[in-house]
Amino acid sequence: MGHGEPEIKSFLKARRAALDPAELGLPEGVVRRRVRGLRREEVAQLAGISVDYYTRIEQGRAPAISDSVVDGLARALRLTPSEHTYLRNITLPRRRGATDPDPRPRVRPEIQQLLNAMDGNVPAYVYGPAMDVLAWNRLGTQLCIDYPAIPEERRNGPLLVFLDPRLKEIHPNWAEVADDTVAGLRAEVGRHPGSSRVCRVIHELLERSEEFRRRWEAQEVQERTRGVKRFRHPEMGELVLRFEAFVLPADPGQMLCTYTADEGSATAEALKVLAGAAAVAGPPGPPPRAAAPRPALRPDPVSSNLLDATGKFPYFQLLSRWRARAMEVRMSGTEGGFVRRIGLFQATAINMSQMCGIGPFVTIPLMVAAFGGPQAVIGFVAGAVLALADGLIWAELGASLPGAGGSYVYLRQAFQYRSGKLMPFLFVWTAMLFIPLIMSTGVVGLVQYLGYLWPDMTQTQGDLVGLGVIVLVVGLLWRGVEHIARITAVMWCVMIASVVLVIVAAFSHFDAGQAFTYPAHAFELTSGHFWTGFAAGLTIGIYDYLGYNTAAYMGAEIKDPGRTLPRAIVTSIAGIMGIYLLLQIGTLGVVDWHEMTEPGSVASQSVASAVLEETWGKGAADVVTVLILITAFASVFAGLLGGSRVPYDAARERVFFRPYGTLHPRHRFPMLGLATMGVVTAIGFLIGRHTDLATLIQLLTTVMVIVQALAQIVAVTVLRRRQPGLRRPYRMWLYPLPSVVALVGWVVIYGYADKNSPGRHPIEWSLAWVAAGCVAFVLWARVEKVWPFGPKEISEEYAAGADPDAEGDTPGTSGTPGTPGVAKARGTTGDA
Numbered sequence: 001m002g003h004g005e006p007e008i009k010s011f012l013k014a015r016r017a018a019l020d021p022a023e024l025g026l027p028e029g030v031v032r033r034r035v036r037g038l039r040r041e042e043v044a045q046l047a048g049i050s051v052d053y054y055t056r057i058e059q060g061r062a063p064a065i066s067d068s069v070v071d072g073l074a075r076a077l078r079l080t081p082s083e084h085t086y087l088r089n090i091t092l093p094r095r096r097g098a099t100d101p102d103p104r105p106r107v108r109p110e111i112q113q114l115l116n117a118m119d120g121n122v123p124a125y126v127y128g129p130a131m132d133v134l135a136w137n138r139l140g141t142q143l144c145i146d147y148p149a150i151p152e153e154r155r156n157g158p159l160l161v162f163l164d165p166r167l168k169e170i171h172p173n174w175a176e177v178a179d180d181t182v183a184g185l186r187a188e189v190g191r192h193p194g195s196s197r198v199c200r201v202i203h204e205l206l207e208r209s210e211e212f213r214r215r216w217e218a219q220e221v222q223e224r225t226r227g228v229k230r231f232r233h234p235e236m237g238e239l240v241l242r243f244e245a246f247v248l249p250a251d252p253g254q255m256l257c258t259y260t261a262d263e264g265s266a267t268a269e270a271l272k273v274l275a276g277a278a279a280v281a282g283p284p285g286p287p288p289r290a291a292a293p294r295p296a297l298r299p300d301p302v303s304s305n306l307l308d309a310t311g312k313f314p315y316f317q318l319l320s321r322w323r324a325r326a327m328e329v330r331m332s333g334t335e336g337g338f339v340r341r342i343g344l345f346q347a348t349a350i351n352m353s354q355m356c357g358i359g360p361f362v363t364i365p366l367m368v369a370a371f372g373g374p375q376a377v378i379g380f381v382a383g384a385v386l387a388l389a390d391g392l393i394w395a396e397l398g399a400s401l402p403g404a405g406g407s408y409v410y411l412r413q414a415f416q417y418r419s420g421k422l423m424p425f426l427f428v429w430t431a432m433l434f435i436p437l438i439m440s441t442g443v444v445g446l447v448q449y450l451g452y453l454w455p456d457m458t459q460t461q462g463d464l465v466g467l468g469v470i471v472l473v474v475g476l477l478w479r480g481v482e483h484i485a486r487i488t489a490v491m492w493c494v495m496i497a498s499v500v501l502v503i504v505a506a507f508s509h510f511d512a513g514q515a516f517t518y519p520a521h522a523f524e525l526t527s528g529h530f531w532t533g534f535a536a537g538l539t540i541g542i543y544d545y546l547g548y549n550t551a552a553y554m555g556a557e558i559k560d561p562g563r564t565l566p567r568a569i570v571t572s573i574a575g576i577m578g579i580y581l582l583l584q585i586g587t588l589g590v591v592d593w594h595e596m597t598e599p600g601s602v603a604s605q606s607v608a609s610a611v612l613e614e615t616w617g618k619g620a621a622d623v624v625t626v627l628i629l630i631t632a633f634a635s636v637f638a639g640l641l642g643g644s645r646v647p648y649d650a651a652r653e654r655v656f657f658r659p660y661g662t663l664h665p666r667h668r669f670p671m672l673g674l675a676t677m678g679v680v681t682a683i684g685f686l687i688g689r690h691t692d693l694a695t696l697i698q699l700l701t702t703v704m705v706i707v708q709a710l711a712q713i714v715a716v717t718v719l720r721r722r723q724p725g726l727r728r729p730y731r732m733w734l735y736p737l738p739s740v741v742a743l744v745g746w747v748v749i750y751g752y753a754d755k756n757s758p759g760r761h762p763i764e765w766s767l768a769w770v771a772a773g774c775v776a777f778v779l780w781a782r783v784e785k786v787w788p789f790g791p792k793e794i795s796e797e798y799a800a801g802a803d804p805d806a807e808g809d810t811p812g813t814s815g816t817p818g819t820p821g822v823a824k825a826r827g828t829t830g831d832a
Contacts, residue, residue: 008090012058014219015077016043020785046076083221086187104128104152104197105253107135114256115140121271122258123241129253130188130197131157131181142274143231143239143259144170158185158201162209172232173797182215183222192253218791229259236270340559347551347564350638351572353495354547358445358632360580361502361608363540364587365596366694370536370756373519374588377581378534383541384577386745389738390709391548391573393716395566398552399730400719401798402561405646406553407431407708412655414715416794417722420787421655422777423711428650429773430707435643436677437700438546439636440684443469444693446632452606452625459689466685473637474678477644477669491634498627499579502608505615505624506586515589535752538745543697544580547635548573553642562729590614640681644674654784698757702750702766707773709746713739726798 017037038046044054049069056062057073074084107126115124115137123143126135133155136147145166147155154160161167161174161181171177185202192198205212225245232238241259248254261267342350367376394406403409408424408431415423446469447462457465524530551558551568558564590611595603603610608628612621648670651661660672688696716739719726732738753762782789 008060009058011087011090011219011221012043012073012077015079015083016040018785019078043073043076047072080222085223086189086221090189104132105134105251107254108251111135111248111251111254111256118258120275121268122260123271124256124258126248127157127255127257129192129195130201131185132197133157134254139271139275143233143271156201157181158205158212162205162212169234170231172230172238173795175795175797178211179215179220180222180224182212182218183220184224186216186219186221187223233270233274236274239267239270240265241267340557340561342551342554342557342564343559344564344567347554347558347568348571348575350551350554350642351548351568352576353491353631353634354550354638354642355545355572355576356495356499356547356579356631356635358442358449358628358635359544359546360583361606361628361632362445362448362693363544363697364584364607365604367537367540367584368588368593368596370540371522371533372529373522374515374593375518375522376537376593377584377588379537379541380544380577380580380584381541382534382538382745383543383545384573384580386538386542386742387545387548387573387577388570389741389745390712391569392732392738393712393742394549394552395569395730396716396728396732397712397719398549398555398565398569399562400726400728402555402558402565403798405648405650406549406555406642407712408646408650408655409555410715410719411711412650413796413798414718414722415711416792417718420792421781422774422787423707424650424655425777425780426707426770426773427711428647428656429776430703430769431643431646432676432680433769434700434704434708435639435646436680437684437696437703438543439639439643439677439681440688441543441693441696441700442632442636442639443681443685444688444696446629446636447689448693449606449609449625449628449632452602452609453622463686463689466689467682469633469636470678470682470685473633473640474674476637477641477674478664478671491630491637494627495631495634498624498631499583501624501627502611503579503582503586505620506583506590506611509615510586510589512589514592515585532752532755535748536756539698539701539749539753539756540694542745542749543701545573545576547639548576550638550642553645556645562727566730587611636681640674640677644670644677647673647676654786695757695760695762698753698760698762699765702753702762703769705746705750706766706770710743713743713746723796723798 016039019037021038021042040054040058041051044051047054047069049072053062054073057065057069070084070087073079074087077083079087105128111126112135115126115135118124119137119139121139122137123140124137125133125140128134133147141147145160145164158181161178167177168174185198188195188198189202202216206216227243229241229243230238231241239261241261243257243259246256246258248256261271364376367379368374370376371379397410398406401409401413405428407427411427412421412424443466447457447466450465451457451462454461521527548569552565555561555565587607591603591607591614595601595610596607598604602613606625609621609625612624647656647660648663650656651658660670660676662671663669664671684696716732717736750763753766754760754764778788781787784790786793
């Protein structure tokens with residue numbers, strides 16, 4: 001392919017289309033625009049040239065273009081510095097058919113000596129035109145690709161990124177790496193417009209890679225000379241390096257790139273180990289001409305002390321020792337992004353603390369009132385079945401897509417093909433409401449139980465206490481996650497103690513006749529009253545089980561998530577199911593269910609305290625009430641911990657307000673997400689205090705059903721079809737039966753919501769909130785120029801070879817020629 005006219009025309013048209021006339025203060029005009037972006041006459045006006053002259057420039061018919069005209073076009077089209085340079089280069093006059101006589105320049109010996117001098121701790125490379133890899137040091141081959149084993153013609157960054165599957169293993173976010181590579185290659189076209197090597201590389205990629213073709217048509221131009229890069233090494237795990245690119249003035253077209261690690265970081269320790277291996281891996285740099293096989297690991301006399309008793313080099317034993325050391329360094333949080341610090345016990349504790357908070361202690365009377373008798377235990381059983389079915393959905397999604405935000409990641413991956421970013425946007429929009437509302441019910445229950453110890457507490461005093469609790473929770477969460485995990489484990493133990501004491505007290509004075517004596521027609525399945533009560537009980541039951549997914553929201557902070565998340569979810573549901581059944585049955589065997597339906601009675605407000613007072617006396621009831629208050633506090637604590645992570649990943653990927661993507665500089669937690677949810681929790685608490693708890697539960701449940709519960713059921717099936725190669729350390733048992741059971745359960749809850757909250761209209765309110773979210777999405781999408789006002793951005797980073805069980809920090813951004821980094825996609829298109 002030649003350069004010149006086609007490049008000028010395609011580039012200028014793409015830049016025109018990317019601009020919004022309204023943002024530039026241009027009127028819409030009387031005639032409706034037929035294409036997106038600016039018209040030719042508008043560009044000409046902004047650039048200060050005639051329409052005819054601009055038309056000839058865009059068509060490649062202008063014989064010579066002055067620097068002032070190029071500068072005017074750059075201002076008119078709002079070009080970045082890289083795009084400005086590219087435009088200047090492609091508009092330079094040149095001889096037709098000119099080619100470079102030597103398509104692959106050689107690196108001077110002095111530069112190779114410089115590379116070798118950095119071999120101890122700095123991987124380094126030299127890149128040439130077309131992003132060819134011209135030279136490297138030994139540490140560079142240990143870090144990334146074994147370049148000596150690759151034929152010289154194939155040592156090229158774009159060819160490796162798009163045609164070598166190993167690059168998808170090396171770069172966790174391969175899709176973003178590909179975007180940077182294409183943008184860098186586009187800049188190479190401007191720098192070397194007559195290069196036959198650049199032409200050959202582009203021709204081959206256009207013919208062999210659909211992913212390259214799609215990105216090439218976007219006309220993005222970007223050059224990165226510094227930043228942060230991440231590599232996934234097969235033995236070292238994830239490595240975080242800072243890169244710098246230096247132009248070599250005496251060697252036109254060549255660039256030196258170096259990679260350094262923060263002092264004392266896990267990556268710095270890894271480079272020391274890799275440098276030791278590189279020392280015995282043969283001579284550095286490329287062979288004189290053609291490719292040569294990589295030398296065997298034969299130590300020289302200097303390294304003979306590294307041989308073990310069998311005469312073999314114990315490299316992998318050293319790697320094992322390093323991995324232990326690396327985990328210690330990662331625990332210190334010295335590298336950017338989330339770090340994986342939460343293990344199975346802590347993840348299970350976080351789930352169970354959220355599940356068994358104040359819920360069962362305040363909802364047992366609500367459940368009895370819904371069913372009209374001790375058959376209310378059916379509600380807890382039905383809730384357990386629905387929670388387990390839905391939990392298996394969470395287990396498969398969480399194991400294969402362990403990112404910060406839980407449902408946000410799942411919906412983004414599943415629904416991006418047809419509706420772009422709509423579903424993840426709606427989820428974050430809705431989660432910012434329903435997650436704090438769930439937490440606010442816990443604070444309402446806490447104040448309700450506090451009334452047992454403080455009978456004279458006024459409404460205002462209760463409001464102030466609840467608000468103070470929320471402030472305290474946010475304050476405790478304003479710290480590193482490793483400290484939070486320890487606090488959560490302690491509160492989990494308190495929760496278990498309080499529940500066990502209530503169960504033991506109940507069964508020490510258990511009356512089976514009272515617990516299992518049911519009113520007439522209690523199980524009349526043909527009665528509409530039974531099914532209305534069942535739907536209400538199912539709603540209350542699933543509310544009590546909510547929290548089995550809390551750890552999934554923290555997927556980016558879970559160690560070994562492919563195994564930890566499924567086990568934590570299933571274990572917490574099974575454990576809480578047993579606890580709830582014992583608690584419900586034991587309570588009914590001590591307290592007459594009729595007392596629980598009397599407004600204002602101790603049994604209706606603080607049923608666990610009533611059980612202890614009836615069995616072990618007032619003193620024991622006071623002690624256990626204190627433990628229940630701690631349990632309630634723990635559930636709010638764990639819920640805000642996980643929920644505050646939801647908007648983080650969305651903001652980093654431009655699906656929510658960008659400030660929510662900022663982490664605390666020291667403790668690495670999402671500050672704005674935590675603060676916002678704290679405020680919404682306070683508002684929800686005041687609403688619940690001045691209405692009633694049952695209405696609050698119905699409202700939050702109906703909002704959650706549409707955008708999260710039902711959408712995730714669909715997401716499992718969509719991902720199995722769309723991304724069959726996605727790594728699934730856990731696959732749903734008896735698929736698709738759990739999905740069907742979950743679907744039926746959530747539809748029943750939603751369909752009966754209005755009947756169970758007469759006059760409150762939870763269905764209508766939930767639909768209104770989702771509709772408002774759709775309007776907000778349309779406005780946001782127009783500003784961000786994404787679907788439906790721009791191309792869909794398809795990103796299959798989890799299916800591109802990244803191991804969800806790999807240790808290390810979550811991906812960040814980077815990029816540089818040859819081995820681009822992982823900056824977020826900017827305009828990646830995809831099929832519907």
